Amino acid sequence: MLDLERLRALHSVATYGSVSAAADVLHVTTSAVSQQLAKLERETGQKLLERNGRGVRLTDAAELLVAHAERILSLVEQAQADLEAHRGSVVGQLTLAAFPTAARGLVPGALRRLRADHPDLHVLLREEDPLQSMPRVLRGDLDMAVVQDWNNEPLPLPDGLQKTPICEDVADVALSADHPLAGRDAVDLKELAGDPWISSSPDSICCDWLLRTLRAIDSEPRIVHMAYEFATQLALVGAGLGNAILPRMGRCDVPPGVVVVPLSAPLYRRIYAVWREKAARRPAIRAVLTALPASPSTPGRQA
Known part of the structure; x- marks a missing residue:
């Protein structure tokens, strides 16, 4: 009888390319993954990994087993979702990823509501950009993700995922207070x-x-600084080092020396929750979807 956790370990090595990467995803040590694979080799009587330079590669037998493991793990997930749906209880653990401003502006309130309404559900939040979180949801490393796209650039939804809209979030342009257009009620991006x-x-x-948005108005972008946090971007704007386009949700306080001006042709991003189709019947998924909808805060114009 093949052990499910050992198949999961092999599948993770195949997906992420190394034992250490698989260990990171599975939240165990590299030694634990190696032990699982060694036991799986004994169970199957087949060599599954071979040295390849400083890493490893899968043998033909391992590739064959991985193809079966993917189907088996998918069926197990669907069975778990069906059992939870039959029981109707919101229980267990759910991993949720959200991009930084949603993690700050949307998710804390949802987690508070879930803790009050469903104390037997344990939600683990991870802060990740949609470019990283959506593939991880599809692979089954995450249960759900809060992602975004923009009104002028929709985000493709991979086969196997479902989504539902949460809210829309308008973006403004942040200018230094001495910028020639800082006194305007609205500006055109051009x-x-x-x-x-x-x-x-x-x-x-x-x-x-x-x-892509700047190139669409025939303006070759001149990116002079990069910072992930909005607070850092605003500090750089305040120092007169450039402009920034900032959505309103989760925006920190606007520091002195910065003016936030609306765009005359509004740009806004759309916030979605995404999850795997096979897990759609889980009561935990539906509970999170109920808890998430909210309206982003709208800070006033400051200088």
Whole structure:
């Protein structure tokens, strides 16, 4: 009889490319993963891993077993979801990822409501950009994720995932107080063509979006600084080092020397929750969806 956890360990090594990466995802030590694989080799009577330089590679037998493991793990997940749905209880553990401003502006209230309404449900929050969290939901490393896209650039939904909208979040432009357009009630993005910009880190969905949005108005982006946190971006704007486009949800206090001005052609992002279709019947998924909807805060214009 093949052990499920050993199949999961092999599947994780195949998915992430190394024993150490699999251990990180499974939240165990590399030694624990190696022991599981060694036991699986004894169970099957087949060699599953071979040395490949400083790493390992899967043997043909392992590749065959991984294909079966993927189907087996999928069926187990569906069975667990069906059992939870039959029981109707909101119990167990659920891993939820959210991008930083949603983790600050939306999720804490939802977690508070879930703790009060469903004390036997334990939600583990992870802060991750949608470019990282959506593939992890699809693979089954996460149960759900709060993700975003923009009104001028929809986010493709991979096969096997479902989504539901949570809210919309308007973005404004942050300018230094001495910027020529800082006194305006609204600005057109084209009026800022050629300006220096401050963006989030290059591996984030917001950075990719800003680059494409500026290029769409025939303005080759001049990104002069990158910072993941909005507070850091605003500090750089206040120092006169560039502009930033900042959504309102989860925005920190605007520091002195910064003016936040609406855009005349509004840009806004749409916030979604996503989860695997096979897990859709889980009462825990439905409980989180009920707890999440909220309206983002809308800070006033400050200088």
